[in-house]
Amino acid sequence: QITLKESGPTLVKPTQTLSLTCTFSGFSVSTTGVGVAWFRQPPRKAPEWLAVVYWDDDKRYRPSLRNRLIIIKDTSKNQVVLTMTNMDPVDTATYYCALHEYSSSLFDPWGQGTLVTVSS
Amino acid sequence: DIQMTQSPPSLSASVGDRVTITCRASQSINKFLNWFQQKPGKAPRLLIHSASTLQSGVPSRFSGTGSGTDFTLTITGLQPEDFATFYCQQSFTAPYTFGPGTDLEIK
Numbered sequence: 446q447i448t449l450k451e452s453g454p455t456l457v458k459p460t461q462t463l464s465l466t467c468t469f470s471g472f473s474v475s476t477t478g479v480g481v482a483w484f485r486q487p488p489r490k491a492p493e494w495l496a497v498v499y500w501d502d503d504k505r506y507r508p509s510l511r512n513r514l515i516i517i518k519d520t521s522k523n524q525v526v527l528t529m530t531n532m533d534p535v536d537t538a539t540y541y542c543a544l545h546e547y548s549s550s551l552f553d554p555w556g557q558g559t560l561v562t563v564s565s
Numbered sequence: 566d567i568q569m570t571q572s573p574p575s576l577s578a579s580v581g582d583r584v585t586i587t588c589r590a591s592q593s594i595n596k597f598l599n600w601f602q603q604k605p606g607k608a609p610r611l612l613i614h615s616a617s618t619l620q621s622g623v624p625s626r627f628s629g630t631g632s633g634t635d636f637t638l639t640i641t642g643l644q645p646e647d648f649a650t651f652y653c654q655q656s657f658t659a660p661y662t663f664g665p666g667t668d669l670e671i672k
Contacts (some may be wrong), residue, residue: 491663491664491666494659494661494662494663497659508566508660550614551599551614557607
């Protein structure tokens with residue numbers, strides 16, 4: 446059974462850096478064809494894709510956030526960490542991680558999500 | 566970025582009805598189109614990938630068609646648990662963009 450779970454702070458102040466961890470089981474991010482992606486969903490809006498890291502350490506970022514995001518994988522810990530700098534209230538959202546199967550380009554399953562509020 | 570649009574934005578229907586939601590991409594995405602269902606407070610659930618392939622465990626009353634730029638999601642015989650928000654997403658190229666969603670409500 447494949448599961449993913451997000452963890453990190455629920456409240457950050459403007460200008461601070463957010464660090465979120467996706468801890469997963471049931472697969473390895475070193476397996477060919479596997480990636481772990483991050484998404485976020487502001488309240489009452491559609492989800493938006495943020496970044497993905499692949500088995501070969503290839504990384505892709507949302508162009509509009511490229512200069513604020515870093516994604517890294519720790520294969521030994523079965524974790525992927527997303528860092529977002531210079532947080533702003535508009536970054537308030539539920540953040541999700543998901544397994545990405547590269548060949549079919551599908552994102553499934555997703556973690557339960559973690560709500561991050563940006564406020565002073 | 567590839568822009569995704571959906572129609573209608575909202576839809577009222579009754580249990581047992583057949584409903585169709587459409588999704589359009591701003592450029593061809595072949596069949597790299599996914600449909601998600603989301604209920605309040607829950608993560609999106611993948612229903613259909615590759616435009617028409619039912620994800621494991623998803624009831625057969627859900628179906629998808631389309632390729633290129635135009636796609637549809639059909640639910641045949643609505644059940645009470647189907648009322649939710651539905652999103653299409655293109656997985657052809659990054660950034661992997663979503664449509665704005667369709668709220669399916671009970672009439």
